[in-house]
Amino acid sequence: MKLLLNLFIILAPAAVFAAGGAHGEGVPKVVIYQLINVTILVAGLIYFTKDSVVSFFSGRKAAYLEAAQKSAFAREQAEKEFVEIKHKLETLENTRAESLKKAETHSAELKAQIMAEAAEVSKRIRQDAELTVKLEVQRAQTELREQLLKDSLEAARTVMTKDLGSNDQQKLQKEFINHLGV
Numbered sequence: 001m002k003l004l005l006n007l008f009i010i011l012a013p014a015a016v017f018a019a020g021g022a023h024g025e026g027v028p029k030v031v032i033y034q035l036i037n038v039t040i041l042v043a044g045l046i047y048f049t050k051d052s053v054v055s056f057f058s059g060r061k062a063a064y065l066e067a068a069q070k071s072a073f074a075r076e077q078a079e080k081e082f083v084e085i086k087h088k089l090e091t092l093e094n095t096r097a098e099s100l101k102k103a104e105t106h107s108a109e110l111k112a113q114i115m116a117e118a119a120e121v122s123k124r125i126r127q128d129a130e131l132t133v134k135l136e137v138q139r140a141q142t143e144l145r146e147q148l149l150k151d152s153l154e155a156a157r158t159v160m161t162k163d164l165g166s167n168d169q170q171k172l173q174k175e176f177i178n179h180l181g182v
Contacts, residue, residue, distance in 0.1 A: 007042055011035060 014031070 003042065003046060007038070011038065
């Protein structure tokens with residue numbers, strides 16, 4: 001209906017101009033035929049394409065409404081995510097100092113633990129070194145004693161074989177026997 005009214009408003013000035021152009025004879029028949037043809041054309045277009053146009057635009061409307069719903073849902077989700085992210089950022093900002101303090105405390109504890117372990121390892125190494133030194137000193141002393149005893153025995157043999165005569169040997173044997181008897 002709106003279409004016919006709009007069409008009439010558009011074509012009315014043409015009909016008025018045409019009527020005035022024939023010097024008072026009224027509206028020429030050609031204009032009337034053209035008006036009738038245009039009206040029939042418009043009515044035919046409306047009649048034959050009305051259902052398809054209406055279904056096309058209702059389909060478009062449904063698609064736009066569906067897209068609008070999806071968009072609204074996506075926007076709500078995005079706003080929720082934004083609020084969550086903002087909350088997380090605020091939480092991180094609020095706990096930043098605490099987290100830094102915990103990290104510093106943890107690092108100080110690790111440092112103290114590492115220092116204690118290092119001191120323990122160095123103490124154990126020192127004790128092992130002292131023990132090794134003592135063992136080496138004892139071994140060296142034992143070797144020196146053994147060498148000294150060997151050298152002393154060798155020197156005594158040499159002295160006894162060279163310096164002692166048969167009289168001295170007999171005297172030593174008698175003393176040995178006397179000591180045994182006592």
